[in-house]
Amino acid sequence: MSSPFPVMSRKLVKEPFHDRKLLASIWGQPWGTDNPVGRIDRILMHRPGEEVLKLHGAAGRIESGPLLLNRIRGRGSQDGSGGPPNLDLLQRQHDGLTSALEKEGVRVVPLEGPADAWPEAMFTRDLGMVIPGGVVLSRFALYIRYGETRLAAQTLSRIGMPLLGSVQGHGFAEGGSFIMLDRRTAVIGRSERVNPEGIHQLRQILALQEIELLTVDLPASIIHLDEAFLMIDRNKALVNISLLPYWFLHELNRRHIELFHVDPRDPSLTINALALSPSKLLFSADGAYTMDLLSRHGIEVIPVEVSEITKMGGGIHCCTLPLIRAAVE
Numbered sequence: 001m002s003s004p005f006p007v008m009s010r011k012l013v014k015e016p017f018h019d020r021k022l023l024a025s026i027w028g029q030p031w032g033t034d035n036p037v038g039r040i041d042r043i044l045m046h047r048p049g050e051e052v053l054k055l056h057g058a059a060g061r062i063e064s065g066p067l068l069l070n071r072i073r074g075r076g077s078q079d080g081s082g083g084p085p086n087l088d089l090l091q092r093q094h095d096g097l098t099s100a101l102e103k104e105g106v107r108v109v110p111l112e113g114p115a116d117a118w119p120e121a122m123f124t125r126d127l128g129m130v131i132p133g134g135v136v137l138s139r140f141a142l143y144i145r146y147g148e149t150r151l152a153a154q155t156l157s158r159i160g161m162p163l164l165g166s167v168q169g170h171g172f173a174e175g176g177s178f179i180m181l182d183r184r185t186a187v188i189g190r191s192e193r194v195n196p197e198g199i200h201q202l203r204q205i206l207a208l209q210e211i212e213l214l215t216v217d218l219p220a221s222i223i224h225l226d227e228a229f230l231m232i233d234r235n236k237a238l239v240n241i242s243l244l245p246y247w248f249l250h251e252l253n254r255r256h257i258e259l260f261h262v263d264p265r266d267p268s269l270t271i272n273a274l275a276l277s278p279s280k281l282l283f284s285a286d287g288a289y290t291m292d293l294l295s296r297h298g299i300e301v302i303p304v305e306v307s308e309i310t311k312m313g314g315g316i317h318c319c320t321l322p323l324i325r326a327a328v329e
């Protein structure tokens, strides 16, 4: 088979780094993604182990929103009871999620290295920002997650995915607050976990590919954009309007993205689902009202049980980091 890129040629390289054919020919795969819904080829996950039991009693509460909320006196709507997760149930639900993905033909890449020091390594979404051509590694805002970046760097370089940058200095950015909206636009949610310095660094890296970065200020009740917003098809999104500013909804509307409410009767992390391909989602089995709405609009939803996972402050989206998505259109 003749390659379009003869390595012995002395001609100048014309394609950019993220050219899919060049990537596949040299780096083995068309790594990364320029969209949020194309068919997923492979995905990074971590099966939770004994490390989750290291979360102390109040972790469930602390981790579900900014730490700052703990300094506000009186009882707030976020305050939960906490307590350690049921490891057996957590593992069974995580295994269910993995098999649902494998059944859809997605290759699951396990996180390598000693995850036992990092109780929230299960939330692999947060490890990086996947962009065309590779990944930008996160820098975590909390000590309890800080070492996860090293595991990601190790795993992703071993499988041959280009590391296109990493948030450094005093910057913070976590993958759960980032999405590639389309070839020319990405979105990041600013919060306790994603600071202006992290956003500035990411914006510079994206500018190398002429990608604009929109910043959405998140309310104090959440830490990541994926608790408020999910793309479900090229031109369709699920939104929680109580957590998003008017200008952003208006901008989506201006871009002809059809919006669907996540039903307020469903658990709050229902929106934290995953597009396997355009209009086909892995969805929390507890989100019945929203599933009904989506099904009525021709969107295929595959339910999976994640109730124990959500007790740790994340859902399906948080547990999965797509490393390669097919191009759309």
Ligand SMILES: NC(=[NH2+])NCCC[C@H](N)C(=O)O
Pocket (backbone or CB within 6 Å): 063, 064, 120, 123, 125, 126, 145, 175, 176, 177, 224, 226, 227, 312, 313, 314, 315, 317, 318
């Ligand atoms: N992408 C996400 N929404 N991840 C949620 C992570 C939740 C986890 N308890 C944390 O505090 O980091």
